[in-house]
Amino acid sequence: MRITPAFRVASALGVGLAVIAAGTFLSGCSAASRLQSRYGNKFKYSYQLVSPSFSQRMAYRDKRVAMAFRVDGGAVRFLVQNLTTSDLQLLWKQSSIGIKGKFSPVRNSQTLYLPPATDPMGPVIPPRGYVVDLAIPEEHVYFDGSKWREMELFPTTDGDSPRKAAQIKKNVGSKLDFQLPMLFGKDTVQYSFRFVVSSVDPLPWKDYRRPRRPNPPPYPRTAFDLNSPIVTAATTTLIVGTIIYLATQKKSPPSE
Numbered sequence: 001m002r003i004t005p006a007f008r009v010a011s012a013l014g015v016g017l018a019v020i021a022a023g024t025f026l027s028g029c030s031a032a033s034r035l036q037s038r039y040g041n042k043f044k045y046s047y048q049l050v051s052p053s054f055s056q057r058m059a060y061r062d063k064r065v066a067m068a069f070r071v072d073g074g075a076v077r078f079l080v081q082n083l084t085t086s087d088l089q090l091l092w093k094q095s096s097i098g099i100k101g102k103f104s105p106v107r108n109s110q111t112l113y114l115p116p117a118t119d120p121m122g123p124v125i126p127p128r129g130y131v132v133d134l135a136i137p138e139e140h141v142y143f144d145g146s147k148w149r150e151m152e153l154f155p156t157t158d159g160d161s162p163r164k165a166a167q168i169k170k171n172v173g174s175k176l177d178f179q180l181p182m183l184f185g186k187d188t189v190q191y192s193f194r195f196v197v198s199s200v201d202p203l204p205w206k207d208y209r210r211p212r213r214p215n216p217p218p219y220p221r222t223a224f225d226l227n228s229p230i231v232t233a234a235t236t237t238l239i240v241g242t243i244i245y246l247a248t249q250k251k252s253p254p255s256e
Contacts, residue, residue: 040160043168044203047071047176051194060193064088064184071195072211073152074136076178081130086185090131092120097137098177099153104137112141113148113216134213135178148216154197169200 049055049069058069066081076097082088096103108120116138125131140151153176158165176195181188
């Protein structure tokens with residue numbers, strides 16, 4: 001299923017347009033997943049925004065920005081609209097996500113399938129413009145040799161284990177933090193958003209919707225990561241071998 005790219009900047013006519021966009025881009029895919037119940041029972045987490053202000057609707061607004069959030073199984077998805085008269089930039093390099101107090105660098109929609117430590121980037125958001133993006137802990141997205149994998153923020157399947165189901169339900173009250181510094185003109189403002197799991201409820205598999213994500217790039221099974229030890233060793237061997245070969249060759253006398 002082809003989805004609309006998660007990363008977008010546009011000229012907004014007002015907060016109303018941003019809200020409409022939030023409903024469109026922060027929703028899940030319309031088609032139900034065909035995953036089978038071999039994973040056991042499925043659970044759905046509900047969240048509330050508790051800081052910097054409380055919101056059951058997962059929305060925030062101050063004199064600088066208007067924001068709407070949705071937390072799915074693996075990411076914090078959000079819309080941010082610039083309410084100032086200055087250009088706005090999200091400082092992704094300094095952003096982080098904390099799960100139960102453990103913080104990690106993030107990937108956004110532009111770096112979702114790039115090597116770790118790739119600095120996330122984003123567009124300049126003009127006054128009244130908005131952007132829709134997502135944030136995922138950097139180590140939660142990886143290539144397993146055959147396909148891309150994404151880890152969950154909190155476990156959502158119990159494998160038919162009553163013990164694991166009980167552990168999942170104990171995540172009610174768990175904290176999820178999102179640190180997102182923003183640059184308005186020349187002024188940096190640190191935004192710290194905290195979400196709390198308000199409930200964990202059973203979710204029939206027929207009602208499950210896959211979260212929206214950018215389409216992953218082709219990645220052949222035989223392709224090597226250029227930073228992998230195998231490629232590094234092979235490159236080093238080739239270079240050393242070439243140097244030895246050139247050093248052992250007799251120089252030809254100059255021709256007259």
